[in-house]
Amino acid sequence: MKRNLLAIIGLVALSTRLTAQDNLPTLIVAPMSGDVSVIAMWQPAMGQGLSEMLVTELNKSGKFQVLENSELGELKNEIGMGEDGWVDKAQKVDKGGFAAADFMFVGKVTRFGSKEQKLGLGGFAPGGLGALGLKRGVSDVRIDWRLVDVATRKIIKSDSAVAQQTGLGFIVGVGTGGGGGVIGFDNKEFMDSALGKATVKAMSNIVLQVQGISLPESGRVKQKANIAAKANAEANAVKHTPGKVLAVASKDAIIVSIGSNQGLKDGDKLDLYQTTDVKDDKGNVVFSDEKLVGEVILSGVKEDRSRASYSGELTVQQGWTVKAK
Numbered sequence: 001m002k003r004n005l006l007a008i009i010g011l012v013a014l015s016t017r018l019t020a021q022d023n024l025p026t027l028i029v030a031p032m033s034g035d036v037s038v039i040a041m042w043q044p045a046m047g048q049g050l051s052e053m054l055v056t057e058l059n060k061s062g063k064f065q066v067l068e069n070s071e072l073g074e075l076k077n078e079i080g081m082g083e084d085g086w087v088d089k090a091q092k093v094d095k096g097g098f099a100a101a102d103f104m105f106v107g108k109v110t111r112f113g114s115k116e117q118k119l120g121l122g123g124f125a126p127g128g129l130g131a132l133g134l135k136r137g138v139s140d141v142r143i144d145w146r147l148v149d150v151a152t153r154k155i156i157k158s159d160s161a162v163a164q165q166t167g168l169g170f171i172v173g174v175g176t177g178g179g180g181g182v183i184g185f186d187n188k189e190f191m192d193s194a195l196g197k198a199t200v201k202a203m204s205n206i207v208l209q210v211q212g213i214s215l216p217e218s219g220r221v222k223q224k225a226n227i228a229a230k231a232n233a234e235a236n237a238v239k240h241t242p243g244k245v246l247a248v249a250s251k252d253a254i255i256v257s258i259g260s261n262q263g264l265k266d267g268d269k270l271d272l273y274q275t276t277d278v279k280d281d282k283g284n285v286v287f288s289d290e291k292l293v294g295e296v297i298l299s300g301v302k303e304d305r306s307r308a309s310y311s312g313e314l315t316v317q318q319g320w321t322v323k324a325k
Helices: 002-022 043-060 072-083 188-192 194-211 219-239
Strands: 026-029 103-114 118-120 130-149 155-174 243-250 253-256 269-279 285-301 306-310 321-324
Touching: 026 043, 043 103, 043 194, 103 155, 103 194, 130 194, 155 194, 188 194, 253 285
Parallel strands: 026 103
Antiparallel strands: 103 130, 118 130, 130 155, 243 253, 243 321, 253 306, 269 285, 269 321, 285 306
């Protein structure tokens, strides 16, 4: 019994966390870049490693719902398998379900190196990488970053994170024709080096900086709200388009000139106005005076007209006006 209760509590807590996460602003993390004049050829591995680390830490921060951005090809392939008939129709993933990003994180390593005594590593360097070795001293890393509103391209916040670490670091002197790209976060030697530790410090500083940002409402959310408000205003304007009494067969069969095209439905109530026209000496209506005399209830709504009933004491006349409440 106790075990079942704990399981239920765990499921409720998980559901609460997932619901809260769904309400967070969405974020994509762009692949990290670097100045090739400073860190030639390191980007293919380390740049992705930095991005993956940020995805993990920012998603854990509770500030964003981070979206997958590095394996979009695989996600598209999964959708394609369903479209090509390889997946059961009832289980396939359809297009159009991807979440959209509110914000994008962009970062660039602008300083990455160490000073002091050099220690060669011999055969450790891959072919074509160039002069790769270790050095004792102070390793220094700087990462410049910015948070961008995806819908407007406006920079919400920009900053830099700088970190240093004393100890062993890498010498990265890469030949321009080399393959490179092996200095990554899956490289134990790098992670144990002072340069790797300085990089991790800088990344941790970035996460703290981002957590402290007071996020504005994203441009995407504003655009959606504006579209919804415009559509709602247009719907209200149409709904409140005045109609006329076209015919009166009885108090329960009053035909009016508005219907479902104006967003009306059975059971809706309309204000009924007695209309008095003022005409000139040639019989032209030059002014109409309206007096609220009650309401009618719709009972047979069609696209451009409706049947209505009236329970008041007046005799409803053709040409009177009806308006949605």
